[in-house]
Amino acid sequence: MNLRADVTVRPPSRSPARRAWARFRRNRLGYWSLVAFCTIAILSLFAELFSNDRPLVVRYEGSYYFPMVQDYPETTFGGDFLTATDYLDPFIRERLAQDGNWAIFPLNRYGPKTLNYFAASPNPSAPTSENWLGTDDRGRDLLAQLIYGFRVSVFFALALTVTGVVLGVLAGALQGFFGGKTDLAFQRFIEVWGAMPELYLLIIFSAIFAPSLALLLVLLSLFGWMGLSDYVRAEFLRNRQLDYVRAARALGVGNWQIIMRHILPNSLTPVVTFLPFRMSGAILALTSLDFLGLGVPPGTPSLGELLSQGKNNIDAWWISLSTFAVLVMTLLLLTFMGDALRDALDPRKVDQAPAPETQP
Amino acid sequence: MTALLEVRGLRVAFGGIDVVKGIDFSIASGEKLALVGESGSGKTVTALSLLGLATNAHCRGTARFAGNAGSVDLLGLPEPDLRTIRGRDIAMIFQEPMTALNPLFPVGNQIAEVLQLKQGLDKHACAKAVVDLLASTGIPEPARRAQALPHQLSGGQRQRAMIAMALACKPKLLLADEPTTALDVTVRAQILELLADLQREYGMAVLMITHDLNLVRKFADRLAVMENGILVEHGTVQAVFASPQHAYTRKLIDSRPKRDVADLGPEAPTEGPPLLQASDVSVTYPVPIPGLRGWFRKGAFVAVKGATFTITPGRTLGVIGESGSGKSTLALAALGLQPYGGNLQVNGQPWGRGKLSDKALRRSVQVVFQDPFSSLSPRMTVEEIVGEGLLVHQSSMSRAERQQRVLRALAEVGLEEHQFPNLLSRYPHEFSGGQRQRLAVARALIVEPTLLVLDEPTSALDVTIQQQVLRLLQGLQRERQLSYLLITHDVDVIRAMAHDVLVMKDGEIVESGPVAQVLDAPRHPYTQALVASVT
Numbered sequence: 001m002n003l004r005a006d007v008t009v010r011p012p013s014r015s016p017a018r019r020a021w022a023r024f025r026r027n028r029l030g031y032w033s034l035v036a037f038c039t040i041a042i043l044s045l046f047a048e049l050f051s052n053d054r055p056l057v058v059r060y061e062g063s064y065y066f067p068m069v070q071d072y073p074e075t076t077f078g079g080d081f082l083t084a085t086d087y088l089d090p091f092i093r094e095r096l097a098q099d100g101n102w103a104i105f106p107l108n109r110y111g112p113k114t115l116n117y118f119a120a121s122p123n124p125s126a127p128t129s130e131n132w133l134g135t136d137d138r139g140r141d142l143l144a145q146l147i148y149g150f151r152v153s154v155f156f157a158l159a160l161t162v163t164g165v166v167l168g169v170l171a172g173a174l175q176g177f178f179g180g181k182t183d184l185a186f187q188r189f190i191e192v193w194g195a196m197p198e199l200y201l202l203i204i205f206s207a208i209f210a211p212s213l214a215l216l217l218v219l220l221s222l223f224g225w226m227g228l229s230d231y232v233r234a235e236f237l238r239n240r241q242l243d244y245v246r247a248a249r250a251l252g253v254g255n256w257q258i259i260m261r262h263i264l265p266n267s268l269t270p271v272v273t274f275l276p277f278r279m280s281g282a283i284l285a286l287t288s289l290d291f292l293g294l295g296v297p298p299g300t301p302s303l304g305e306l307l308s309q310g311k312n313n314i315d316a317w318w319i320s321l322s323t324f325a326v327l328v329m330t331l332l333l334l335t336f337m338g339d340a341l342r343d344a345l346d347p348r349k350v351d352q353a354p355a356p357e358t359q360p
Numbered sequence: 361m362t363a364l365l366e367v368r369g370l371r372v373a374f375g376g377i378d379v380v381k382g383i384d385f386s387i388a389s390g391e392k393l394a395l396v397g398e399s400g401s402g403k404t405v406t407a408l409s410l411l412g413l414a415t416n417a418h419c420r421g422t423a424r425f426a427g428n429a430g431s432v433d434l435l436g437l438p439e440p441d442l443r444t445i446r447g448r449d450i451a452m453i454f455q456e457p458m459t460a461l462n463p464l465f466p467v468g469n470q471i472a473e474v475l476q477l478k479q480g481l482d483k484h485a486c487a488k489a490v491v492d493l494l495a496s497t498g499i500p501e502p503a504r505r506a507q508a509l510p511h512q513l514s515g516g517q518r519q520r521a522m523i524a525m526a527l528a529c530k531p532k533l534l535l536a537d538e539p540t541t542a543l544d545v546t547v548r549a550q551i552l553e554l555l556a557d558l559q560r561e562y563g564m565a566v567l568m569i570t571h572d573l574n575l576v577r578k579f580a581d582r583l584a585v586m587e588n589g590i591l592v593e594h595g596t597v598q599a600v601f602a603s604p605q606h607a608y609t610r611k612l613i614d615s616r617p618k619r620d621v622a623d624l625g626p627e628a629p630t631e632g633p634p635l636l637q638a639s640d641v642s643v644t645y646p647v648p649i650p651g652l653r654g655w656f657r658k659g660a661f662v663a664v665k666g667a668t669f670t671i672t673p674g675r676t677l678g679v680i681g682e683s684g685s686g687k688s689t690l691a692l693a694a695l696g697l698q699p700y701g702g703n704l705q706v707n708g709q710p711w712g713r714g715k716l717s718d719k720a721l722r723r724s725v726q727v728v729f730q731d732p733f734s735s736l737s738p739r740m741t742v743e744e745i746v747g748e749g750l751l752v753h754q755s756s757m758s759r760a761e762r763q764q765r766v767l768r769a770l771a772e773v774g775l776e777e778h779q780f781p782n783l784l785s786r787y788p789h790e791f792s793g794g795q796r797q798r799l800a801v802a803r804a805l806i807v808e809p810t811l812l813v814l815d816e817p818t819s820a821l822d823v824t825i826q827q828q829v830l831r832l833l834q835g836l837q838r839e840r841q842l843s844y845l846l847i848t849h850d851v852d853v854i855r856a857m858a859h860d861v862l863v864m865k866d867g868e869i870v871e872s873g874p875v876a877q878v879l880d881a882p883r884h885p886y887t888q889a890l891v892a893s894v895t
Contacts, residue, residue: 015787016739243735247803250695250813251749252722261748265739 023344030340037333044151048106051144053114054087055103058096088118108132110141112148112301124309124316134318136309142319146326148301154330156213157282163221164278165271168228173267175229176236177259183233190226198223202294211297220285228271228278235267269345276338280331287327303327362426364389364565365410365533370421370435372402372409372589379405381589382421387565389426389532392556394568394576394597396612397586398822403569406586407535410434411450412442425449427532448478451526455538457518461510467521468494468506474528493524496561498554515683516547523554530562537569544682545849546886549893552579571823573613574894577601585609615823617856620834621676633708634670635811635843636694636725640702641667643689663689664700665867671811676837676844678858678875680851680890686867687847691815694845695727706811723753726804730816732796736788743784745799746770749807769806773798773832794825798832805836813845818853830856851894855879863887 014022025031049056054067058077065072071084078095079085085092088109096103110116110131116139119125123139133142171190175183202219209215239245240263248258283303289295290304303323310320363386372380380402387393397403408414410423412434423434427449434442446452454460462470471493472486481489487506494502497520510518519539526534536555540548556579559566568580576583577597584594585608593606604610642665646658664686671677681687692698696711696718704710706721726749729735736745746766750757757765763784770776770783775798777783788796797817804812817833818826830853836842846857854861854875861878863871863886871884882888 015741016789243729243731244737246692246697247727247729247735247800248748249697250722250725250727251803251807252719252752253748254752257752261740261744262737266737 020344024340027340027343029336030343033333033336033340037330037337040150041154044147044154047147047151048111050106051108051110051112051141051147052106053109053111055096055105058101058103060096060101060103062100088114088116090118108141108143108147110144112140112144113299114141114144115139116141124313124319126316127318133322134316136306136319137313137316142306142322145301145306146303146322149303149306149323150326150330152213152296152301153283153286153303154279156217156286157279159217160220160224160282160285161275161278163217164224164228164282165275167221167225169232169264169268169271171225172229172232172234173236173259173264176233176267177240177255177263179237179240190229193223194226196223199294202289206294211295213296213300216286216289216295220282224278224282228274231270231274232267235270236263239263239266273338273342273345276334276341280334280338283327283330283334362389363387363424364391364426365434365567366422366424367410368422368424370406370409370419370423372405372414373418373420374416379417379589380409383586383589383591385584385591385594387533387567389565390559390563392559392566392568392579392581394570394580394583395586396570396573396576396583398571398612398824400588401586402589403586404537407452407537407567407569410535411446411452412437412439413452425533447474447526447531448529449531450533450535451529451531452535452537453519453522453526453539456542457515457522458510458542460522461518463510466507466509467513467518467525468508471506471521471525471528474525478529489528490524493528494521496527496558497521497524498550499524515543516551519543519547519551520554523551523558527558527562530564532564534559534564534566535569536566538571539568540575541570541572545851545893546682546889548575555579573616573823585612611824615827617827617830617852619856620831621857621859622674622838634672636669636671636704636706636845637708638670638694638702638704639668641690641693641704642701643686643693643698644701662867664693666702667862667869669862669869669872671843671845673810673843674837674841675859676846676857678846678848678854678861679864680848680854680861681864682849684866685864687864688815690864691727691813691845691847695725695813696721719753723807724809725811725813726807726809727813727815728797728800728804728817731820732793732800733788733820735800736796738788740787741784742766742770742786742788742799745788746803746806749803753807765806766802769802770799772805772836773802775799775802792825793821794829797821797829801829801832801836805840809842811843811845813847815847816849817846819848819850826853833857851879851890863890 048068052068056066056068058065058067060077065076067085067087073082074080074085074092075082077085077092079092087093087103095101116131116135119131119135119139120128123135124137125131125135125139127134131141131143133146136142136145171186175186205215205219245258245262248262253261286295286302287304287307290302291308293308295304296302303326306319306323310316310323313319366386368384369382370380370384371378371382383406385393395403395406405414405417409417409419419435421435424431425434425445427445432441432445434445437445461467468487468490471490475481475486475489490506491502494506499505499517499520505513505517505521510521513521539555540551543551552575555566568575570576580597582594583597583600585592585600585606587608593600593604593609600609601613604613643663644660645663647661648654649657649659667690669677679687679690689698693700693704706725709717709721711718711721743763743766746769747762750762750765766784767777775783775795780786788799791799814833818829821829833844834857837844844857846854848854858875860873861875862869863878863884865886871878871882871887878887879891882891
């Protein structure tokens with residue numbers, strides 16, 4: 001009796017996730033967008049090292065100082081006041097440049113909140129060798145603002161995406177898996193919840209509470225999960241009646257295990273596909289709220305606030321153009337990643353190798 | 361007789377890989393040629409390439425067709441010329457009439473569209489021609505059916521409508537791609553008869569693509585066998601069936617399931633109490649009621665009513681019936697996955713006595729589903745899939761021990777490490793349909809059940825693989841004294857596997873008894889039709 005299936009020799013196994021990653025890598029635009037975006041985002045975490053109004057290290061009269069981590073009164077460097085040193089002050093600079101003394105400044109000598117009191121022309125001032133991209137209408141360095149604003153945007157968007165995905169997957173999974181009355185109740189709740197005017201709520205809340213990034217994150221998260229939960233729900237509804245789930249039930253596997261081991265991994269495709277698009281959506285949301293003045297508290301570096309400055313100072317082209325460029329670059333990188341990811345996860349796309357012939 | 365279609369050296373390639381590797385055949389006008397092969401043999405692609413419908417394919421060779429406008433080479437023809445030939449000279453009918461018809465238009469309109477396009481008939485003449493065409497395909501009340509949307513027709517009626525559409529312009533050649541595969545067995549015979557009648561009446565040639573040798577024997581004049589894109593044998597049906605020359609043809613003809621089960625007569629002694637005892641089991645599904653009353657309560661659709669049967673150790677109970685007869689629902693009820701009414705006991709225990717009692721029962725009843733592609737999670741490794749039952753029922757087992765058990769279960773179904781290096785860490789997509797079905801059997805066997813529910817275990821497989829899987833199941837039954845509840849629509853599978861059989865129709869058991877008695881001397885008219893459809 002021939003019980004044996006015929007021999008087939010195939011290369012070692014790769015999981016579906018790894019095959020999708022291989023397909024993603026094959027899309028060069030998307031792959032390099034991911035690399036570039038991650039590099040910029042990680043570099044922006046260390047923004048203090050590139051763009052700061054304090055020197056990294058100071059050598060003054062034989063001893064070392066680290067203004068980055070500690071405040072030194074001006075008297076330390078021969079000034080008159082006990083206030084924290086302003087390292088942009090020409091007097092202090094002169095002292096630090098004297099014989100034997102030196103200071104290593106960051107690449108861009110301005111922080112996000114530093115006002116340049118010593119600019120040659122009135123604010124907003126055009127790009128100079130001091131302020132490479134000029135200053136805004138309060139005299140803050142534009143390059144520093146953009147760097148810090150990008151950091152705030154990206155990590156705010158990341159946090160918003162994470163909370164949105166967690167809530168959306170949870171809600172969608174519950175609806176899709178249990179179906180029936182649970183599904184019905186949740187769907188009606190989502191309809192009611194989704195009908196709430198988000199913008200008015202934000203305006204009302206910004207009047208009641210002190211605006212802060214955390215408050216904004218909570219408010220936006222409350223409304224950001226609904227779109228995703230619909231996709232996850234549909235996937236769960238489809239997958240839960242597939243034979244492998246039935247087989248698991250017949251084996252006596254519990255509900256929680258079925259969700260975690262069987263249905264969830266097979267339902268995450270839309271979630272992963274939408275991640276970059278959700279990120280770019282979140283960045284845009286924050287930017288537009290800031291533009292309207294409903295977003296981050298005043299003084300926080302923000303791309304939206306810069307855009308609104310650009311609108312108010314239409315002749316200060318450096319403000320609007322450079323902010324626009326940063327936004328376009330960020331959103332483009334995310335969109336390229338999203339496109340590549342969508343292609344990589346498309347079930348109709350096959351690997352380079354032909355599909356296995358259905359032979360014994 | 362001159363050839364209507366003469367194909368020479370046809371090669372079809374997708375992305376540089378030849379799927380059809382240089383085949384020659386010809387069809388004379390009025391001839392019925394059957395192209396036979398398993399899935400992946402290139403038979404459908406051959407037909408599609410003749411009409412220029414194989415997307416992204418690279419076709420070489422010649423296909424001379426003697427159409428109304430003289431002899432042309434179909435493969436070299438520009439698209440506009442092909443379009444005039446499609447439907448007028450060569451028509452095609454597909455396997456699945458539900459997807460081949462547009463669900464949003466009445467079938468009459470879809471047939472009329474062909475007539476308007478190809479023959480330029482006006483509206484009034486069209487409507488009359490449509491009704492005539494539908495009448496000629498034997499649809500009752502053709503005038504009313506012409507107004508029906510595809511979902512309002514039964515599967516057989518839809519296929520008749522497709523045939524009417526294909527015949528609208530009296531083509532010289534009809535390409536029929538598995539025209540009966542999606543239909544119930546009793547309907548298959550009718551459709552085949554209809555095709556044969558119409559073929560005689562219109563005097564057209566038919567190229568029938570199929571994997572079903574029964575069909576070929578009944579229908580075709582000549583036969584061409586394809587394997588992996590190569591035509592391995594052709595000749596008249598009588599000659600090929602009488603003395604097949606090629607090994608593959610012999611294998612195909614020989615692939616009818618063979619009976620190889622322990623012969624237990626109806627009076628053979630059975631040890632112990634019955635494994636599964638069902639009396640008066642019924643299953644209903646809630647369905648919405650139209651109108652205001654539907655707001656307050658739901659109607660009930662009775663999927664299974666009053667099913668009474670027993671399964672004893674070491675025996676196979678076959679359940680046969682067409683789609684919608686409630687046989688799969690009955691299987692789900694036996695598995696405790698579907699709430700039911702009446703009394704159903706596994707080893708003397710009913711389902712639903714509480715979590716612990718159900719969990720213990722699940723160990724003794726396991727299942728193998730029809731579709732090997734949807735029954736294995738694509739994101740789990742073989743070890744995870746097969747070992748899952750052990751995780752549930754013997755959670756204290758160490759990983760190394762579990763791996764040993766998984767390997768042993770896999771070896772039992774004929775999958776071994778030396779054929780598949782890293783067998784345990786492989787994913788289902790690397791296995792063929794038959795191998796996946798073996799994995800599904802291993803997953804069920806690892807918890808050492810006494811009853812295995814087989815829900816159409818072979819109907820998604822090619823005939824030769826079907827035979828292997830059935831042989832595996834027969835062997836396992838003998839070795840382990842397993843009982844099977846075998847759900848199928850295929851009389852041949854029942855004949856090969858079952859000791860007893862239930863015939864289901866519209867949720868009711870219409871006939872039951874030992875296989876020999878029921879299938880050789882059927883009493884119920886439905887059983888008679890069923891048996892007649894395969895012999």
